Amino acid sequence: MFSIGPHSFTRPILLAPMEDVTDMPFRLVCRRLGADIVYTEFVNAEGLIRESVKAKKKMVFVEEERPFGIQIYGGVEDSMVQAAKLSESVAPDLVDINCGCWVKDIAMRGAGAGLLRDIPKMERLVSSVVKAVKVPVTVKTRLGWDADDIRIIDVAKMLEQVGVQALTVHCRTRVQGHKGDPDYTWIPKVKAAVRLPIIVNGGINTPHDADRAFRETGCDGIMVARGAITNPWIFREIKHYLATGKELPPPTLEERFALMLHHLKESVEFKGERKAILENRKHYSGFLKALPHVSQVRQELMVPETFVEVEAILLRYRDSLLTPDPITAH
Ligand SMILES: Cc1cc2nc3c(=O)[nH]c(=O)nc-3n(C[C@H](O)[C@H](O)[C@H](O)COP(=O)(O)O)c2cc1C
Incomplete structure (x- = not known):
């Protein structure tokens, strides 16, 4: 100590x-x-x-x-x-x-x-x-x-x-x-x-x-x-x-997305919307690490400059992961 x-x-x-x-x-x-x-x-x-x-x-x-x-x-x-x-x-x-x-x-x-x-x-x-x-x-x-x-x-x-x-x-x-x-x-x-x-x-x-x-x-x-x-x-x-001596399981999907959105919201309050959205792009790979089809979503996230647009992409992605497509799931 x-x-x-x-x-x-x-x-x-x-x-x-x-x-x-x-x-x-x-x-x-x-x-x-x-x-x-x-x-x-x-x-x-x-x-x-x-x-x-x-x-x-x-x-x-x-x-x-x-x-x-x-x-x-x-x-x-x-x-x-x-x-x-x-x-x-x-x-x-x-x-x-x-x-x-x-x-x-x-x-x-x-x-x-x-x-x-x-x-x-x-x-x-x-x-x-x-x-x-x-x-x-x-x-x-x-x-x-x-x-x-x-x-x-x-x-x-x-x-x-x-x-x-x-x-x-x-x-x-x-x-x-x-x-x-x-x-x-x-x-x-x-x-x-x-x-x-x-x-x-x-x-x-x-x-x-x-x-x-x-x-x-x-x-x-x-x-x-x-x-x-x-x-x-x-x-x-x-x-x-x-x-x-044991490994923790990775964070749940719900936790990941809640954390990301909370972080984004606090960033917007701290720096203003556009700056926060642009600067937070560097964090997406960490927050979304190892999730399916993540590179495509990351690319999508490089476009919007408002919180509402980013949130919509993230929530759509989260929901697609929580309810897998019945065709591809089998
Ligand atoms: C993007 C980036 C910015 C950094 N900025 C600073 C800094 O402001 N002050 C500092 O002491 N070290 C800075 N570093 C060095 C890190 O604090 C750390 O010493 C280095 O990355 C090695 O640790 P790591 O192997 O865990 O990454 C920076 C490193 C990175 C990757």
């Missing part, structure tokens, strides 16, 4: 921060399905300071989401301090510093994973943020820049020293991006070196992967990213499997 601020966790399953994915409506879906901590998409520190509408909107959350973290990124110490203070002003449960983003424009400018190439700068930046705010500060990073430059043990020691409250390790290098197998072998060494809670991230897409991550690494928690897009039910499936 470990704590972040007033919240205690025993083997928590976290929803990863994901740009263009973990907005408030999707976070709520995952939280209700068992995610123990949810994070915003990463928020640009400079954007926050400029009061950009996009950056401010990313910080909007509702009480039901707690424990809720705001993730910020940037490569300039003063800006990160200001951004952390601005984040703190909306009262999240934690502020997370992104030290792992691999995207060229970010990493090559000394932010995100770029900080792994300048550990003294990472130390100054994180330490200044920790000192500037009362809210707990956590960090998400990678093993290192590339396979020849794995820094995670020293990084974890340094972060513990400066007062970070938990560390998420995406068990790939910056050079790997999001590809290739995560390497969990470093985590037991990190665990042996620090008392800081360690969250393992990378490649956790099934309850079996989750079990393996806990068993092989001795980590304190795990974080799921793409696995939550392809299957938002993964949080409760993992919990059930870890508790019982």
